[in-house]
Amino acid sequence: MADKAILYDATKCTACRGCQVACKQWNENDEVIPVIENGVLAKNWGSYENPPDLSPTTWLKMRFTEVEAGGKVRWLFTRQACMHCTDAGCVRVCPTGSLYHHELGFVAYDKDTCSGCGYCVEACPFNVPRLEHNVLTGIAKMDKCTLCTTPGLDRIAEGWEPACVKTCPTGALKYGDHTELVTEGNKQVQALRANGHSNAYLYGDKELGRLHVMYVLDDSPAVYGLPVAPRISAATIAWQDVIQPLGWALGGLTIIGLGINYLVAREAKLTRELPGKKEE
Amino acid sequence: MEQEVERYRKPTRILHWVHAGAFVILFLTGLVLFIPQLGFLAEDSWTRVFHRIASVIFIVAPLIYIPLNWKATLRGIKNAFSWGGADIGWLKAAPRYYFLADEKGMPPQEHMNTGQKMWWSMVIVFGLIFVITGLIMWAFKTVAPAALLQWMVLIHDVAFIATGCMLFVHIYLSVAHPLMRPLRTGAWNSMARGKVSVEYAKSHHSKWYDEVSKSVEEKS
Numbered sequence A: 001m002a003d004k005a006i007l008y009d010a011t012k013c014t015a016c017r018g019c020q021v022a023c024k025q026w027n028e029n030d031e032v033i034p035v036i037e038n039g040v041l042a043k044n045w046g047s048y049e050n051p052p053d054l055s056p057t058t059w060l061k062m063r064f065t066e067v068e069a070g071g072k073v074r075w076l077f078t079r080q081a082c083m084h085c086t087d088a089g090c091v092r093v094c095p096t097g098s099l100y101h102h103e104l105g106f107v108a109y110d111k112d113t114c115s116g117c118g119y120c121v122e123a124c125p126f127n128v129p130r131l132e133h134n135v136l137t138g139i140a141k142m143d144k145c146t147l148c149t150t151p152g153l154d155r156i157a158e159g160w161e162p163a164c165v166k167t168c169p170t171g172a173l174k175y176g177d178h179t180e181l182v183t184e185g186n187k188q189v190q191a192l193r194a195n196g197h198s199n200a201y202l203y204g205d206k207e208l209g210r211l212h213v214m215y216v217l218d219d220s221p222a223v224y225g226l227p228v229a230p231r232i233s234a235a236t237i238a239w240q241d242v243i244q245p246l247g248w249a250l251g252g253l254t255i256i257g258l259g260i261n262y263l264v265a266r267e268a269k270l271t272r273e274l275p276g277k278k279e280e
Numbered sequence B: 001m002e003q004e005v006e007r008y009r010k011p012t013r014i015l016h017w018v019h020a021g022a023f024v025i026l027f028l029t030g031l032v033l034f035i036p037q038l039g040f041l042a043e044d045s046w047t048r049v050f051h052r053i054a055s056v057i058f059i060v061a062p063l064i065y066i067p068l069n070w071k072a073t074l075r076g077i078k079n080a081f082s083w084g085g086a087d088i089g090w091l092k093a094a095p096r097y098y099f100l101a102d103e104k105g106m107p108p109q110e111h112m113n114t115g116q117k118m119w120w121s122m123v124i125v126f127g128l129i130f131v132i133t134g135l136i137m138w139a140f141k142t143v144a145p146a147a148l149l150q151w152m153v154l155i156h157d158v159a160f161i162a163t164g165c166m167l168f169v170h171i172y173l174s175v176a177h178p179l180m181r182p183l184r185t186g187a188w189n190s191m192a193r194g195k196v197s198v199e200y201a202k203s204h205h206s207k208w209y210d211e212v213s214k215s216v217e218e219k220s
């Protein structure tokens, strides 16, 4: 089946955070709001961005970036959520197969089988997965955006758009065919460039084998605080592509070697003891 | 009854078996993350709980042993890292010995032969590596920089592969190798009951046997 994707156009986004709320609501991720006597304890940390970070119950969040350039302050908005990479670090390292590629290309997740090792947290170039864990016992579970394919809450299987896309009032979020969205994104970038945004960029087309969540940006990714040229870390590659296969080979050879040794040595011992003819 | 010599004192044997038990649990609960087909066994973190309990035993057991047996500890560590010409001879003779049951080329060995020293020094070195990398992961999961944690996993994995393979060899050579049977004569007996027959001591560890028989008065 042809891959599907989400296209987010930062230039159409008003940062209303409707997607953030819809995500929580659909996926039953209630936020725990600390309450004081007469209302909600709001914490001002100097930004409209709230909550301050992703969490096991916050899979999508709008990021607000303030940049000053040429005496002008710009207020930039981006999504912060799983990018559903084609070459996904998290899938590479997950030892239980809990993270896997959905038939439509994005990275689905089966929470039931997660071991809580947190390897995906460390391998994700976008710092997306969040681990809820007990420091003493090590009992843990990871959570992240599943592109609305969580079992029991699977919108995609129903043929619906993801909750965030469905709710977006400005059309900044689109869900559709991956290739079509790349074309559309590129068109939008061309238009932006023609309009004087010479650094306009379609983020995700070239990154990590093509992301299944792409951003139309009117400036370079660095300005938006996005990783420029994200990569699978050296440790992930050394570990998954070198050490692990080497380990399987060494372990296998050791066992085979010992088996051969047993047969040969038993033979040798028997011949040597032939007169006595008694083994063990 | 056969004459016997003491090879491992009781505290040493207890440490060996406690550590062995902890290591096997650590090995198996680590193995489930190493072999993808076994991954499902790690679901819901319960293997990690056992891994951590076993790791505490793995760390605490030697910490109790060392101050109570510091002389033996020092001797053991010194033995592990003193290598010489006899070791080269052993390595040369080992294939013929272990495959063809031919003892002729074997130079006389000390308390530990070269193979045992190899395993024993690996236990010390990789044991420390396991503990250091493991404690970092335990204490700083999600807190330390991702790259650091990833390298800790990788080093832990290297130690796992090296000691895991050698664990098979160790168990095999102690109890399953045709030359090690019947069990009551040699290696098995030395760790199970602490004693080996004089016969075995003379043929397998003659340098050590000479030493013990010389200083037989101040024994134990």
Ligand code: SF4
Pocket: A081, A082, A083, A084, A085, A088, A089, A090, A091, A107, A123, A124, A125, A126, A127, A128, A129, A144
């Ligand atoms: S953004 Fe991170 S969690 Fe999402 S697919 Fe890519 S590597 Fe995995």
Ligand code: SF4
Pocket: A090, A093, A094, A095, A096, A097, A098, A099, A113, A114, A115, A116, A117, A118, A119, A120, A121, A129, A141, A142
């Ligand atoms: S924390 Fe869960 S999902 Fe992430 S790598 Fe480990 S088993 Fe896989």
